[in-house]
Amino acid sequence: MNSKLQNLTKGFWAENPILISMLGLCPTLAITYKVENALGMGLAVLFVLVMSNLIISLIRHFVPDEIRIPVFIVVIATFVSVVEMVMEAFVPNLFARMSLFISLIVVNCIILGRAEAFASKHNWLDSVLDAVGMALGFTMVLVFISLIREALGTGSITIWGDLAINFNPNNSPFFSSFYVSPPAAFIVLGLILAGSKAITAAKEVKSK
């Protein structure tokens, strides 16, 4: 496969930050009770990851090795602060629900991990492609988990703001608020991780 395409797509499955590397599990468990939250977090991580990978890749030859981690943290924290200000201004309700976890993007291992493992060693284009792939892989899993939790927990899916799909007009007892509770986050994530491991194992057996 073309290396550029590989940089973009490896985050979808082969090096998916949640399913394979198991990074960024804190927001994954905490905010996936609503699809809107998952999309908001995904967009925030996409912006921070792309911008920090781009800047770190561009300045990598000038940054002394001994202080690279503090420099990476400053770059990442700057873009996280930008995201916080923009979200508070333009999507205040979403920001009120997620502000704690938006701040925690600064110490999200996916972002610092990609800065250290990839952006500091590759050119800007590869770094941006890597960032886009990783952020999309992260977002896809967040949305998948939140789809299951919100649909089973409330009988509706809130896509963004007032845009929602309600398939439980009669308040059926089939839908339980348990699914939007924190323990359900562990259970759903555990089942998804087990499923992804099973698929990976089956692929390996097939390739042999």
Added chain:
Amino acid sequence: MNKTTFKYALFLVAICAIAGLLLALVNKVTAPVIAESRQKALREKLEEYYPYEYYLQGDDGSNDVAENAVQAFYYAFNENKELEAVIFQTSFYGYKSQIISLISIKVDGTIEGARMIAGNDTYDLSDFDFEVDEETVDDYEYTIKAGMTKTSEGVVNGIDAAVSYFKSIKDDLGGVSYE
């Protein structure tokens, strides 16, 4: 300090300065929007918690960012444009953030209610109800059903500040009109 350490420190200072500049630029764009949306949210909360016909801000709002104080107050009027209550916006420290509250005191000195409207303490756990039973500013006790103890302290301090402020302006309320 050796030369290398000084070079590293200088590099970090330069990076921080660039980051600060970028944040200042973004803040310049977003700050007015944030202030406007907070004002809108405040108005909605005023109308939801203390539904009166007309409201009039009692000051110029210049104290809006003050912490551990009464930030602003609003006169609330009935349909005949008669003054019914004074609603105070207070900000006091809770568990880990400033807790913004709206405390309404009727012109006769009865405490109508106290509601938390904003704060960055743990989301959803810091909601609470303030129970008032015809308490007056001269002799009041309150019962608070709270998910979080430290958060409610922010409101309790707000009530005390609002009562104190109300007493200081009470004698001038007769001259307040909506026109």
